[in-house]
Every structure is written in structure tokens, then in C-alpha cells.
Amino acid sequence: MTTPSHASSANKAFVLGYGLDCLTMAEALEKTTNLYAQGQAVQVVTLNPEMIMKGEETPAFGTILKQADVALPDGAGAVWALKRQGYAQQSRLPGIEFSEGLVRWCAENAKPIALLGASPEVMAKTVETLQAKFPSLQIGFSHHGFFDSPEALEAVSQQLIATQPALVLVALGVPKQEYWIAEHKPQFTAPVICVGVGGSFDVWSGTLQRAPQWMRGLNLEWLWRFSLQPWRIQRSVKPILTFLWRVVFNQ
Ligand code: UDP
16 A cells, blocks of 8 residues: 555645545545546545634644644535635535445445444444345444543554445544544555445435435524534534634734
């Protein structure tokens, strides 16, 4: 496996120093699978303002985000910041849709995948749902994301790595999933694509509903998420406002 060179700078824009790939969904999938085909271990991050502010607060996390091989503008705030820079056509690239695109690619190309994270019930249902949707998909490994100790997580992580998946979807929440990928990516002995997917398994399992299409079209998925999970509001307001302020005043 070759050492990842940070992907070409074409179509890369920077928001507060964080690189974002200004691509269509199809182009983002192509870029990612091309990096995989070149023999790399690929880390994908799906950026929103809260993550960027967390990166500013915690430099080790910020470095992971900045060094990611693919960085998708997932949050409405990230797209808003890109539009201010002249990327008028940029759409949101929701991590959940991107991840499903990669799952489809794996099913079509006989590449095994691994799933890590979410509750045991959600994981069981996610496996069932993906297998029903993509009958040829090889799910070589799946495990929920709740552990009694770091050692228990590490033991499961080593089992996952041993299955040599082409795609690893990690749902441990931000920033745990990004740290997990950054730490374990060098341990894979074959090319691999790793994506931190947040609540995607909750959606795929039918436990959490995505915003209706009209809300997604207006980039209002965040509002839907706040209405379903109001505890997020308190956690998110300060970083979002700080992000907006810093982008507007170029701080
Ligand atoms: N999760 C997990 N282990 C943990 C913490 C969280 O598996 O120790 C899962 C949780 O069940 C959920 C996902 O990680 O499926 C995080 O989803 P969320 O939408 O909260 O992501 P965030 O907004 O934190 O990225």
C-alpha cells in the first residue's frame, strides 16, 4: 500500500483553513474510488461548521480534518461559506448519500465492507437493510459501537482490520469516529476507504428519519435534526454562530 499523497488540489477550496472538495456527488465518489484504486488508505470526512469549530478548539482533531484525503461539504454552513467564495453551484454532499454510493460501488465490484458503530439493535437492522437493498453486498464484519473499555474497542478493531475490507463505515459520533479512522488507517494492509458516518446507521435502520426532500432541497436538514433531537441545539448554537462570524469577518 502506498503512502497517501494528499489528493490533487484541483477543486479544493479552503474555509477557515479547512480544505473542502468542491465536486458533485458523482465526482466525489469517483475521486474516492480512484484514490482506492491507486492503492491508498483513504480517509473521508464530511464537514460541517461544528466539526470545523471543534477542529479549531482541539488542534489534533483539526489536523485530522485538514489531512483527510477527501473532505465533503456536508453541512449547510459549509456550503454557504463556499458560495461566498464563488462556488455558486456547490451543493451539499450529505455523508449518508455518499456512503450509500460507496456501498453500492462495493456491491457492484465484489468488495467486502465493514461496519462499526451505533447500538446493537441499530447495527443488526442496518446489516439487514443493506443486505436486502444490495443482495450481492459482502458485509465481512459488523459490530456495534458501545464498549466497556478502550481495550475492548481495540480488540474489535483488530478483528475488523483482519477482514481486509475495502470500505469501513464508522458510526461512533464526532470526533471519536475521525480519531478511530486516523489511528487505524495505517494498520490496514490493503487499500481501504474509511468514512465517519455519524447517524447514518440510525437512518438506514429506520430508527431516525431523514428530513423530507423539500427540506433537504432548501438545505434545511439541520432544522429537521434539531426538531427530532432538540438536545443538539444547545451543543450546536455556539459553534455555528462562531463559524458564521469568523467566515463573515474573515477571522
Ligand atoms: N455511537 C456509538 N458509540 C459511542 C457513541 C455514539 O456507536 O460511544 C453511535 C450512536 O449510537 C450513533 C452515532 O454513533 O449511531 C453517532 O451519531 P450522531 O448523529 O450523534 O453523530 P454526531 O452528530 O455525534 O456525529
